[in-house]
Amino acid sequence: MQNHSVTKSKVYLKRIDDWTSSAAISEALLSVWQIMDGDRLIKKDDFLGIKLTFGEEGTCGYIKSDWLKGITASLRQKTENLFVIETNTLYREKRSNAVGHLHVAHAHGYGIGQLGIPIIIGDGLHGRNSQSIAIRAEHFENVKLAKTVCETDFLLCLSHVTGHCQTGMAAALKNLGMGCAARVGKLIQHSKTLPEVAAAKCIGCGECMKICPANAIGIKKKKAMLVKERCIGCGECAVICRSGGIEIKYDENVVNLQEKMVEYALGVKKALGSRLACLNLLYSVTKNCDCMSKGEKPIVSDIGILGSIDPVAIDKAAMDLIGKKTFSEIYPEIDLEVQIRHAEKIKLGLSDYELIEV
Numbered sequence: 001m002q003n004h005s006v007t008k009s010k011v012y013l014k015r016i017d018d019w020t021s022s023a024a025i026s027e028a029l030l031s032v033w034q035i036m037d038g039d040r041l042i043k044k045d046d047f048l049g050i051k052l053t054f055g056e057e058g059t060c061g062y063i064k065s066d067w068l069k070g071i072t073a074s075l076r077q078k079t080e081n082l083f084v085i086e087t088n089t090l091y092r093e094k095r096s097n098a099v100g101h102l103h104v105a106h107a108h109g110y111g112i113g114q115l116g117i118p119i120i121i122g123d124g125l126h127g128r129n130s131q132s133i134a135i136r137a138e139h140f141e142n143v144k145l146a147k148t149v150c151e152t153d154f155l156l157c158l159s160h161v162t163g164h165c166q167t168g169m170a171a172a173l174k175n176l177g178m179g180c181a182a183r184v185g186k187l188i189q190h191s192k193t194l195p196e197v198a199a200a201k202c203i204g205c206g207e208c209m210k211i212c213p214a215n216a217i218g219i220k221k222k223k224a225m226l227v228k229e230r231c232i233g234c235g236e237c238a239v240i241c242r243s244g245g246i247e248i249k250y251d252e253n254v255v256n257l258q259e260k261m262v263e264y265a266l267g268v269k270k271a272l273g274s275r276l277a278c279l280n281l282l283y284s285v286t287k288n289c290d291c292m293s294k295g296e297k298p299i300v301s302d303i304g305i306l307g308s309i310d311p312v313a314i315d316k317a318a319m320d321l322i323g324k325k326t327f328s329e330i331y332p333e334i335d336l337e338v339q340i341r342h343a344e345k346i347k348l349g350l351s352d353y354e355l356i357e358v
Contacts, residue, residue, distance in 0.1 A: 008354045009313035012036055013321075015304040015357065019283050022066035029279065030070035032307040035358045038156075038277060041309075042078040046153035049085035049120070051175060053160075054105040055290040057094055062290045063160050063281060065109035072117055075156075084110060084119045085155075087146045087179060088127035089291070090186040092244065098125045122146035127183030128239055133267040137346050139260050143267035144185040154275040155180075155268070157311070161280050161318050163287045163299065167258050168327050168336025170289045171318050172278040172311040173343060177265035187235035189260040190250040194231050195238050197224045202245030208237035254334050262343040265311060269348055278314045280306040285322055287330045300326050312349030316340050 014032045019025060033039075042048060050072075055062030075082050086101065094100035098121035105111070105119055112118050123129045123146035130144040149155065157175050164170040178186060204222035216230035217237060224237075224245060238246040252260070269276060282303035286296040300322050308314035319327070319336065327336050344351045 007350065008352045009308060009310035009350045011310070011313050011317040011353045011355050012307040013304055013317070013355055013357050016283070017302060019302055022064065025064075025067040026070035028305055029067060030074055032279060032305050032358065033071050033074070036277065036307045036309070039074065039078060041275070041277060042075065042154055044078060045081055046079045047081040047083075047151070048075060048079055048154045048156065049083055049122075049149070049152040050117075050156045050158060051085050051149075051179060052158040053086060053175070053179065053290055054095070054101070054108050054110055056292070057104055057107075059290055059292070059294055061160060061162065061284050061286055061293045061296075062108060063158055065115045068115060068158075072115065076117075082117045084115070084117060085122045085146075085148060085152065086119070087123045087149075087181065088121060088183050090183055090190065096127065096183075120148055122148035122180070123182040126240065128236070130182030130184060131271075133271050135263060135266050135270055137263040137266060139256070140263050143264045144182050144188070145180055145264070145267050145271060146182045149180045149268060150271045152272065155272055155277075157276065157278045159278065159280050160284075160290055161282050161322070162285055162289045162293065163327060163330055164289050165292075165331070166254055166334075167261060167339060168254075168331050168334035169315070169319060169322075169339075171280050171315045173262050173265050173315050173339050176268045176311055177261035177263070180268050181264050183239045184235045185264060187238060187248060188233075189257060189264060190252050191235070191248045192252050192256070193249050194228055194233050195226060195235065195246050195248045197226055198245050198247045199223050201243050203243045205243070207240050207242075208246055211236050211240045255338050258336070258339040259342040262339050262348060263346060265343065266346055266348045269311075274309070276311070277309050278307070278311050280314050280318050282306065282318060282321060299330060308353070310349040310353070312340060312343045312351055313353035316351045317353055317355055
């Protein structure tokens with residue numbers, strides 16, 4: 001009888017109880033990267049992007065820049081082309097454009113003088129710099145990623161694991177799928193309806209008409225007018241509108257949103273191939289994500305740092321360590337394993353993993 005071995009993805013765990021010492025956290029992150037043999041994955045002079053989020057104004061749960069000093073020093077021995085990459089938010093706050101985004105980043109310790117490497121907002125000034133990547137999955141034939149993500153030689157995805165009001169859990173899959181999408185890609189994931197003109201907010205500038213690829217927008221009586229029979233639902237008009245005159249309802253159900261999100265994560269994998277690795281930080285796990293959480297009490301005790309080249313396996317391990325019950329108690333209406341099942345179905349990664357403590 002032939003013996004068929006079961007393939008499992010490797011996930012490394014460094015347990016940490018005390019998160020008060022930046023030097024200790026920096027050393028721990030570096031140790032997980034090294035045990036993953038991360039330096040072997042990097043080629044000399046690669047353009048290497050560290051994908052993370054800076055949090056929103058007034059929040060405190062984001063990954064601290066001091067924690068990255070060890071790993072950035074190690075990476076710079078292989079390449080000087082090291083940078084932090086993030087994309088603009090869909091919602092209209094300070095991080096919805098590159099200028100405001102950089103102000104928040106610098107306020108949270110991510111200035112080049114503090115970390116020693118630059119920040120690139122990957123989808124440009126207003127979030128419109130995108131590149132279409134073919135994935136041929138269930139919801140999408142193509143996804144619209146931030147252009148700089150697609151141009152990056154290697155992406156290191158650093159995620160602070162938290163709860164999330166729409167996906168149940170936010171970790172590597174969300175950081176890749178939602179976080180690497182251009183603003184129009186974020187919009188498509190969230191919405192299944194066509195845009196509408198909010199006449200009271202429309203200033204009649206005509207920018208939406210100029211950008212519309214389907215010629216579905218005109219100007220009448222100094223207000224935008226949408227011809228819905230022509231509209232293809234791309235969302236570009238909502239992205240370019242600065243007055244809020246184009247509105248789209250974010251009404252996608254949580255199952256479809258999770259599935260769309262992981263299909264966008266697949267787009268990142270298609271764009272980069274094997275040039276991708278993930279580190280998940282399981283500390284101060286709050287009900288809400290870093291964009292919303294303001295001093296919330298953690299829902300579980302701090303655990304440590306996970307590392308893997310498989311974004312599905314690392315998120316499944318995070319889910320198991322924190323406990324699915326923990327998430328279901330705060331978001332009983334969300335089955336957060338939808339994202340794991342769909343990600344495995346579309347061959348983004350494996351849910352079966354070997355946990356290796358270091």
